[in-house]
Amino acid sequence: MDRTFVMVKPDGVQRGLVGEIISRLEKKGLKLVAARFEKLPEPRVTDQYREHLSKPFFPSLKQYIMGGPVFLMVWEGRNAVSVARKTIGATNPQEAATGTIRGDYGLDIGRNVIHGSDSPESAAREIGIHFKPIEISTYTRIDESVLYEY
Ligand code: DAT
Ligand code: MG
DSSP: OEEEEEEEOHHHHHTTOHHHHHHHHHHHTOEEEEEEEEOOOHHHHHHHTGGGTTSTTHHHHHHHHTTSOEEEEEEEETTHHHHHHHHHOOSSTTTSOBTBHHHHHOOBTTBOSEEEOSSHHHHHHHHHHHOOGGGSOOOOOTTHHHHOOO
């Protein structure tokens, strides 16, 4: 099983989308194994977005992400990283397909509601930034035997 890191950004929290987002990922079949609601300190925002440090949008991105509480989650499932990315949709909500979270709930690339790791390597790194191993639960969901063919 694979894990991915997903975060409802401050705009998603303010717009009351936390429940809807959890619901979509749960119904897809992914398993929630860790979660926390908090306002992120600057070093963890910089670390999470370090690949974008030199981009012109970085200062506004940092300000936006630190502008209010976020909802941090770890989700588990087969190919969890790509499954979550497809459920989230393209970076720019104007281009994200209808039916995806960004496609259904966003209009602006700088307010795109949600973050999801882009590779298993990024997922491991981002999970490590926000969660201690002890905060991640191991359990079997009752529907797992019917969710997967093998
Ligand atoms: P994603 O969040 O889809 O992985 P990314 O890693 O390329 O996208 O960028 C991280 C975030 O930075 C993205 O969710 C929104 C913001 N961002 C990216 N490109 C941007 C741009 N051209 N202008 C403003 N914000 C941008
Ligand atoms: Mg990214």
